[in-house]
Structure formats: C-alpha cells, structure tokens
Amino acid sequence: MTQPQAAPDNPEKLASFEAEIASGGRIEAGQWMPEQYRFECLRLIQMHANSELMGALPEREWIPRAPTLARKMALVAKVQDEVGHAQLLYRVAEDLGKPRSRMIEDLLAGRSKFHNVFHYPADTWADVAVIQVFVDGAAMQTQGALRSCSYAPYARVLKRICYEEDFHIRLGIDVHKSLADGTPRQRAMLQDAIDRWWQPIMHFFGPRDQVSPHLETMMRWRIKVKTNDELRQQFLRQFVPLITDYGLRVPDPKLKWNETEQRYEYGEPDWEEFKRVIRGEGPKTAARLQLRNDYWRRHQWVREAMDSWRVAA
Ligand SMILES: [Fe+2]
Numbered sequence: 571m572t573q574p575q576a577a578p579d580n581p582e583k584l585a586s587f588e589a590e591i592a593s594g595g596r597i598e599a600g601q602w603m604p605e606q607y608r609f610e611c612l613r614l615i616q617m618h619a620n621s622e623l624m625g626a627l628p629e630r631e632w633i634p635r636a637p638t639l640a641r642k643m644a645l646v647a648k649v650q651d652e653v654g655h656a657q658l659l660y661r662v663a664e665d666l667g668k669p670r671s672r673m674i675e676d677l678l679a680g681r682s683k684f685h686n687v688f689h690y691p692a693d694t695w696a697d698v699a700v701i702q703v704f705v706d707g708a709a710m711q712t713q714g715a716l717r718s719c720s721y722a723p724y725a726r727v728l729k730r731i732c733y734e735e736d737f738h739i740r741l742g743i744d745v746h747k748s749l750a751d752g753t754p755r756q757r758a759m760l761q762d763a764i765d766r767w768w769q770p771i772m773h774f775f776g777p778r779d780q781v782s783p784h785l786e787t788m789m790r791w792r793i794k795v796k797t798n799d800e801l802r803q804q805f806l807r808q809f810v811p812l813i814t815d816y817g818l819r820v821p822d823p824k825l826k827w828n829e830t831e832q833r834y835e836y837g838e839p840d841w842e843e844f845k846r847v848i849r850g851e852g853p854k855t856a857a858r859l860q861l862r863n864d865y866w867r868r869h870q871w872v873r874e875a876m877d878s879w880r881v882a883a
C-alpha cells in the first residue's frame with residue numbers, strides 16, 4: 571500500500587481530533603479523521619484481515635488428518651472462527667474507503683501483506699498445537715492491546731475476536747499438554763515443532779521500534795498502543811513457562827530472565843529472513859496464495875449467484 575498524496579489537514583479539525591483522542595475518546599467511521607490516520611488504520615486492519623484469512627490455511631491442512639473426531643471437530647470450529655474474523659475485519663476496513671473486492675484482489679495478486687507466521691509450513695500435528703498456543707498467543711498480545719486503540723469499530727470487533735482467540739489458545743494448550751505428556755516420539759515431535767516455529771514467532775512482533783516521529787504519532791493517536799518489544803516481552807513472560815515447565819527447550823541459548831530489569835534477554839532473530847518472508851518469499855507463500863486463488867476462481871459462481879440475486883431483489 572503506497573501512501574496517498576493527501577491535502578494538508580484542516581488545522582482546526584486536526585486540533586479537535588487530537589484533543590478527542592488525548593482525552594481518551596474514540597473515532598467512529600463517519601467522523602472526520604486526518605488522511606494519515608485513515609491510511610494507517612486501513613493498512614493495519616487490512617493486514618489483520620488478510621492474516622486471519624491466510625492464517626486459516628496451515629491448520630486447515632490438518633482437518634482431514636486430525637487424530638480423533640473430537641480434535642477434528644474442534645479444529646473445524648477454530649478454522650471457521652479465523653475465516654469469520656477475516657470477514658468481520660474486511661467489513662471494518664472497507665468503511666475506511668477501500669472496497670472489499672479490491673482488498674481481496676490485492677491479497678490474491680500478492681500486492682498486500684499478511685503476517686510472517688502464515689508463510690511457513692505446518693508439517694506435523696504438533697505444528698497445530700504450536701500454532702494454536704504460541705502463534706495465537708503472540709497474536710493475542712497485539713490484538714489484546716489494540717482493544718484500547720482509538721478507532722472505535724476496530725476496538726469493538728477486537729473484543730469479540732480476542733474472546734475467540736482466548737478459546738483457541740486453551741484448545742491448543744490441551745493438544746500441547748497431551749503431546750508433552752505423551753510418548754517419547756510425541757514429545758520429540760512437539761520439540762521439533764517448537765524449534766522450527768520459535769524464530770518466526772519472535773519475528774511476529776517485528777524489530778525493536780526505532781524512536782521516530784512516525785512512531786510518536788502512531789502512539790499519540792493510539793493506533794499503536796504498545797511497542798514491539800513490550801509485546802514480545804509480554805508474550806515471553808506468559809508463554810516461555812509453557813515450554814520449560816514441561817521439560818521442553820526454548821531453542822534460543824541466549825534466552826534468560828533478567829531479574830534486575832524484569833525482562834527476558836534473547837538472541838536477536840535473523841531479521842533478513844523476516845524481511846524476505848513478509849516480502850512474499852516465505853517457504854509456503856506461493857503455494858498458499860495459489861490455493862487461495864484456486865478457491866476464489868472455483869467459487870466465482872457463488873458470487874455471480876449472489877450478485878444476480880441482489881439485482882433481482
Ligand atoms: Fe483469529
């Protein structure tokens with residue numbers, strides 16, 4: 571998404587917009603907002619919507635192979651939830667001025683982004699556990715914080731999404747526990763999945779924020795509520811024990827709790843890989859986009875039927 575050349579904002583309107591946000595107020599879709607605010611909200615929510623839609627795919631692959639009927643039913647419900655989140659978010663995003671059809675076209679053509687973690691394969695059943703616990707757990711940090719963002723429709727929809735995400739994490743903890751308490755082969759499979767997913771999950775929060783006028787504006791406007799590293803630390807505090815308490819290993823020899831600073835120290839992940847992946851060069855990017863495109867074409871008749879029904883109505 572390239573930023574539009576916006577006309578300068580009306581200074582009086584900008585001042586009252588900023589005063590409203592500073593006093594804890596929220597902005598509704600029909601209210602006046604600076605073009606930069608509209609652009610940043612749209613970018614954020616569109617990326618979130620894309621990620622929910624693409625994020626359903628790695629787990630979807632495991633629906634036919636889930637080990638029991640109960641696990642299969644729970645997984646179907648979880649995957650459905652994620653697609654539902656995408657629907658809700660595209661609705662919120664389109665009110666910011668970009669039609670849903672264009673957002674989908676941009677996603678399918680690889681012109682818009684989705685979160686790095688959904689560009690990776692889900693090789694084993696243990697990957698499903700890791701995605702549900704740690705990937706949803708990472709997403710929950712960001713989304714939980716954004717419930718207090720200043721754009722009211724996004725904050726509202728996040729309440730429902732977080733409620734369901736919390737359930738996904740609980741579901742994942744149940745799968746994680748049964749593998750961690752399982753046979754040596756199951757434990758090895760879980761450790762292998764943790765080893766492969768750890769770096770993408772650390773990447774998920776993005777590099778440490780550089781102090782900049784842009785970041786300062788995003789924080790002042792409450793489109794960004796916590797810094798990348800605050801969210802990463804929050805995640806580590808909550809989720810590292812879920813690995814170590816089960817006698818499993820975090821695949822980062824530098825990870826350690828710093829009692830004085832009350833934070834985790836960790837080895838810096840490979841940020842070049844992160845850049846490659848979000849540019850669309852991840853191990854599964856092409857295959858997942860191909861699948862989305864195939865389904866989009868296959869379901870063309872449904873859209874046509876809906877359109878003709880609308881015309882008739
Ligand atoms: Fe979701």
Ligand SMILES: [Fe+2]
Pocket residue numbers: 652706734735738
């Ligand atoms: Fe989820």
